[in-house]
Amino acid sequence: MTVKVVAFLFEKKSIRILVTLILIFTLIYLVSITRFIFEPVGAYLTAIAVPIIGAGIIFYITNPIVNWLEKKKVPRFAGTLIVFLLILLIITIIINFVAPVVQRQFSNFVESVPKMVDNAEKLFEMWQENQNIIPPQFENTIQNVMDNFSQYAERITASIIGVIGQIFSFVFAFFLIPFFLFFMLKDGYKFVPFVSNFLSPSKAKSFKKLTANINHTLASFIQGQFIVSLCVGIMLYIGYLIIGLDYSLSLALFGLVMNFIPFLGPFLSAIPAIIVGFFQDPILAVWATVVMVVAQQIESNLISPNVMGRALSIHPLTVITLILAAGGIAGFLGLLFVIPAYAVVKTIIAHFYHEWEKKQPEEDPDLF
Structure with a gap:
């Protein structure tokens, strides 16, 4: 009798979902209390994460070139070498022409920060002298901000330098990326057929469909975001x-990188340009804002719809929530990778849900 009751309950879809969730949370709890077992695995994955992720990003940007060359009867090995030569050419151009300018501009900016602080204090004092009536609370708040403005400026500068330091540390870990990238471009297409050989025909078909969906999701985001951000960076540079x-070049490159962060990126990239413009000439702060607004309007209304479309299908509120959570947990790198990671997880869950749903018999309405 008990077995029949249990079987009857498991015929209900809601019960099956509830049991599945309980099992998932139980598994998470067991992993959390035995995490010392997984620490060596985590350390290994952390060590190889940077080259794999870096190579994966470049792979999705350059793989269309290799595929195009292959269609033109160029062997894939030769196409991979051509891509590496193009990458080497781009790196050479950046090192010889872009990097020295950016380094000089950033050094000048750091040196001008104390002067900006002094100008801000003088501006506030001048404004305060010309005000007859200022609410005490408002005056105390502004005075407190101005008293600590130097500290705030130093913290902001230190944060910027810290981010740049992380980027340089990130770059040093890139020495393995060419090796991963070479084999991804040359032999990446063999991975799915190789794994499928160990699966039954039905599971192999499901696996191929899943990998195709994940590949489409990542390609849509990485390629689209790269093209969109590059266009925004060029527009900002021309406008500045x-x-x-x-x-202008440093601020445009900053805007290019920040544009990889959906929604918040444009606002973050506008702040340094407006501050620099204000201290250079107050009217330039207005013009810098105009340049940013025009660039973002062109991007959101013309470039993004044609390049990316609605490939990820993620609600804006979900994007904002993910960005805020990832920023607090993983910092700048979390802001960059949370959206594609969420899109991949969403694709995997949707795939397995559809596969599971196809295998379920028709539900009896009387069971609910």
Whole structure:
């Protein structure tokens, strides 16, 4: 009798979902209390994460070139070598022409920070002298901010330098990326057929469909975001040059990188440009804002819809929530990778849910 009751309950879809969730949380709990077993595995994965992720990003950017060359009867090995030569050429151009300018502009910016602080204090004192009536609470708040403005500026500068330090540390870990990238471009297409050989025909078909969906999701995001961010960086650089803004190349590159962060990126990239423009000439702060707004309008209304479309299908509120959570947990790298990671997890869950749903018999309405 008990067995029949249990079988009857498991015929209900809601009960099966509840049991599945209980098992998942039980598994998570067991992993958490035995995490010391997985620490060596975690250390190994952390060590290889940077080259694999870096190679994966470059792979999705350059793989269309290799595929195009292959269609033109160029062997895949030769196409991979051609891509490496193109990458080497781009790196050479950056090192010889872009990096020295950015380094010089950043050094000048760091040296000008104390002067900006002094100008801000003088500006506030001038404004305060010309005000007859200022609410005490408002005056105390502003005075407190100005008293600690130097500390705030030093913290912001230290944060920027810290981010740049992380980037350089990240770059030093890139020495393995060419090896991973070479084999990804040359033999990456063999991975799915190789794994499928160990699966039954039905599971192999499901696995191929899953990997194709994941590949489409990652390619859509990485390739689309790369093209969109590159276009935004070029537009910002041209706009900053037109208005005569100092550190135009550095600020444009900063805007290019920040544009990889959905929604919050454009606002973050606007802050340094507006501050630099204000201290150079207050009217330039307005023009820098105009340049940023125009660039973002062109990007959101013309470039993104044609390049990315609605490939990820993620609600804006979900994106904002993920970005805020990832920023607090993993910092800058979390902001960059949380959206594609979420999109991949969403693709995997949707795939297995559809596979599971296809195997279920028709539900009896009387059971609910």
